[in-house]
Amino acid sequence: MVSADTSHPWADGPWSLIETPSRTKDVTKHAAIYIANEMAFAHNAMLRGLNSIYLQAHHVSQPRDIADFLSFIHAWTGWVSHHHKMEEESMFPRFEEIMNKPHALEGNVQQHHTFQPALNRLVAYSAETKPADYQAGIVRELVEELAPSFREHLSDEITSLLAMEPYDTAALLKVYRECEAEAGKQDKHIVPPMVLGLRDITFEGGNNWPVIPMSSLSIPIIRYVFARKHAGSWRFLPCDTWGKPRPLPFASER
Template sequence: MEKHTWADGPFKLVPSPKFTKGSADGIFAANEMAISHNIYIRGLNAIYLQAEGVTTPSEIKDFLTFCQIWVEVIHHHHHIEEEVFFPGVEKALGQEGIMHKNLEQHKAFESGIEDFRKYATTTPGGYSGKELKNLINRFGKLLVDHLHEEITGLLDIQSQFDPKGTVLKTHYLLFEKKLVAQSSLSRHQAFIFGCRDVTFENGVNKNWPDEAPFFVPYLISWFLARDLAGVWRFLPSDFKGNPRRLQFLSQAPPISELPS
């Protein structure tokens, strides 16, 4: 298997607690968050690795839409975290400021993602794959470090203040409910389903999301995602979460040039 034909690099995926800790009590929120974070990382990897592989105006237009959707999804996730999850956990546990590190990390990469978002609205004629990758390099490590560290932080909070994980699970589910309710099924959910990898970590999280009816991937594939069919060429998986080779993979850069 060629290096970088899959979206599991160059940015490293987050080990899920269900894989590293097995059936340990209290890990629900951290594990669910890890799955979501890996979806965002795979999306970013798919963008980074295909940025220089698009050439025609049609390909570039669809690719930039794919980039815009990635920004929408991750911005929405962080906004609802700040609005619902973080304050809810702090209040319920009586530990004001316990989520402050996450807020500070959000601020650290905020401007970099905003510059990326602005560039993703450029016209195909002004597009440069190298420039897009340079923009990712300015925020990518900060973002991915945060996505890893938040999981460790949730496990630390659980072990110190919420041994059964009840509080974290309750507020994660409230966060998830609002997140899903405000997401576009044909735009955001299509992106999320197509950035899963049901084979990751020996398939330990292959049934995620547990509450989703079996027909949702088919519904997205057959009906809801058709208007953006060209955009979904850049997904790292099909809508069932089966990973696939990136269709617009450019020549892999030297390891020394990859973000660490």
């Protein structure tokens, strides 16, 4: 967190972040722990995005800022929707096959359906609203409708993934790696710049999530090449490209 000053809130609230399994478990012991840990970091990135939207919604007023903010919301909602679709259509069914337990993760899928309608409305609002018609109250109402069940799901899923520890570690990791590679095919001008700015390398005393191959080269390429196309939208991110927390530019009070 950047500051404890509640007059300048940051993206670790109002919806709280999730403690990662690596706080108490050895992630090298089994793929289930590793996968759950990676997911916890990803889920916290999602929560930072949600909080950043909520905290800044009332403080954008100029047409250019509003247009960029709507673009930021659209990028975040698109990423979250893609993530859950990938889980439902590929990752979870393949995990269930490895466990030989059909529908073992069905509860997590059902949780998707509890918040997806509000998420869909936020997707539509961000895509269809012109800056002149923007209403911060609508954005915050949609987030308030989405957030409680969304936060609960993000936490519960970590428990479900940890429960896979009795099963084939190599097979589970193979599925995860393949899904991870598929997720990496998303628009490089949107998802990598956004995700890097939603991580916090200082969280829980320091971390290197996500571990990017050849990161010393990859991060500058993302920062100076891919991030340029939608640079205005990335102003609303809570961290810079290197994962260092920074003040939210359009937030003053919760």
